[in-house]
Amino acid sequence: MAEAATVQSSARLRNLFVILLLTCGPSNPRQLWESYKESLTEDILIQAHRENPELVLDYTPDMFNQTLIILQDKALGMAGKDLKQLGLPTPQRTLGDRLTREILRETSYNLNDLNEYKSANEPLLLPDQRAAYNAILDRINRKAGGIIFLDAPDGTGKTFVINLLLAKIRQQSKTAIAVASSEIAATLLHGGRTAHSALKLPLNLTQCEAPLCNISKGIGEAKVLQECKLIVWDECTMAHRQALEARDRTLQDLRGNGKLMGGAVLLLAGDFRQTLPVIPKGTMADELKACLKASFLWRHIHKLKLKINMRVHLQGDVAASQFAQQLLSLGDGKIVADPTTGLITIPNNFCNIVDSIETLKTSVFPDIRRCFNDHKWLCERAILAPKNDSVNAINLQIQQQLPGVVISYKSIDTVVDIDQAVQYPTEFLNSLEPSGMPPHSLVLKVGSPIMLLRNLDAPTLCNGTRLCVKGLMPHVIEATTLTGCTKGEDVFIPRIPMVPNDMPFEFKRLQFPVRLAFAMSINKAQGQSLKVADINLETP
Structure with missing residues (x-):
């Protein structure tokens, strides 16, 4: 906080403060608040000065209360936790009803903007897009409910059709929910969130025989699901079939309707030619068993297809x-x-097939010493590889070509169960590189592209977001977002504790949740938009 407070605005400090509360679990959050509440409230004081130039103003309890309200709204939006749960004072507010907050999130759209968007884009629909668009709207208008699958190969305008559908429904003052299987895909949808966040899907889907979403009747999320006319689930082919079945059971219960999805229309969109559900240490048979097509619901799904490449x-x-x-x-x-x-x-x-990895790197990143400061040039290119070992080696080789000083950050690795400390010494933990985790020794330079490995503050900082390093401080990385809805914004990334879920024992790594992103795995590239993409298939 001290490093960030010297260089950034109060709004970005508040974002960092909430991320620290939610991910790092500070031992004394109230003391942290008391130490930095003035820095967190500085913009509110400045605004008060502008509105009352004739007065000599200082920080007041009302200003701090306003900051606490902002922090609480942020924490509720990111993790569903209020400040009392996080060890901070509860702000005084007049309209703090969470039911209202959840409904407002899905209904607070500018109807004029939606109408303009619909009017401008409806004429652009291609014949197969228009057929799918009209078929989905007809089912909604007839209140027929059910599940529709939109088979949309890459480039056929799936996102364009989905966003137009969302605008059409919301422009009629009706509720439409947009979710996706990954945060990157969710950022492409208007008002999009991940399926796990919006529907509270259980994390242990495969361990339950009949899983349900963690949503109780009477709360805000339940009210939204009871009223919604359309639920869109993008990149659904990446999801486990149990997630679809859990959603069906939950909607039937919440809406008091025994029809498919409780009588609501669920639009599934994706492409089975792309990434299927990832089953750790699983076989191809395990992936096929987890696929949506293996669900008992699949035979009830109405299929639509987009064929024309836009x-x-x-x-x-x-x-x-x-x-x-x-x-x-x-x-x-x-x-x-x-x-x-x-x-x-x-x-x-x-x-074009090349004969060496050096030629591959040069074709994607020509003259990188001169061009690496151009964020547009940097964000539109990457090398893809099927395995993390190849990705890591290529990343380090390309970063060596950049000018500047290399900064190395060492993680702090500890076992969760203190009784296992003798069996798993620190040196052994440092040597581990589980999938989805940063390395023990994170080597970075200013100007290097990096990819976030955890959801910190969606949709700004979500798993898969690419950024460019702007500043390297001992406890905070300052970076500029290269992709997503906040492209070009400067953000702070703190060290956070992470526990891998694919190890035979539990250990915790305290490290910045990032990796270099000159190259990325094919799975991580799902949902990314690249103009220049080369694939390293030395080890398919």
Whole structure:
């Protein structure tokens, strides 16, 4: 907090303060508040000075109370926790009803803006998009309910159609909920959140025979689900089938309706040619068993399909049309695999194949010493690889080409169960690199692109957000967002404790939740938009 307070605004300090409360569990949060409440309230005092220039003003209890209200709203939005649960004073407020807050989140849209958006974009719908759009609206208007799956290969305008549907429903003063399986995908939807956040899906889906969402009747989330006309779930193909079944049971209970999804319309959107549910240490059979198509609900789902590639249609590019068709053939399994190795041979006209990793790096990041300060250039390119070992090696090699001093941050690793400390010494913990975790030794330079590994403050700081390092301090990283709805904003990233969930024992790593992002795994690239993307298939 001390490092951040010297360089940033009160609004960004408040964001950092809430992230620290929620993720780091400070031992004395009230003392932390007392130490920094003036820095957190400085902009409120400045605004009071502007409104009353003739008065000599100082910090007042009402100003601090206003700051506490802002902090509480932030904490409730991020983690559903109020300040009392976090060890801080409870602010005095007149309209603190959480029911109202949840409903306002889904209904506070400018109707004029929605109408303009709808009027401007409805004429742009392609024939197959319009057919899907009208079919979904017809089901909503008839109050038929049920589940629709929109099969949308890459480039067919799925997000465009979804956002237009959301605008259409909300413009009629009706409730439409937009969720996605990942935070990155959620940031592309108007008012989007992750499915786990919006619907309180249980984290132990696979361990329950009949899981339910953690939403009780009478609370704000329940009221929203009871009134909603449309629920959109983007990138649903990444989700476990149990998540869909839990949602069906919950909606039937909350809405008092035994029909599918309690009579609401659920629009599933995705592409089974892309990433399926990730099952740690699972086989291909485990992934197929977890897929939505394995659910008993799948036979009740009405299927719609988008076929026209928008980029090809708008640009009239013959080469792009051929590439799109080849991608579909690859995803549909139409390219014959070698019966011995199980590998396929990529057609010669499908892509440019290089003979070395050095050529690959140069083709994606040419003249990087001169261009790395151009954030637009940096955010539109990356190298993809199937395994983290390849990703880590490429990242370090490219970062060495940047000018400037290398800063190394060492993590603090400890076992959760103190009785296991002898069995798992610190040196052993330091050597571990579980998936989804930062390394023990995090090596960074100013100007390096990084990717966030945890949801800190959605939608600004969510898992998969790419940023560029602006400043490296002992306890805080200052970075500029490269992607998402807050592109170009400066943010603070603190060290936070993280516990991996795929280890035979529990250990905690205190480290910045980031990795270098010149290269990324293919799974992490899901939902990212890249103009220049090369794939390293040395180890497929």
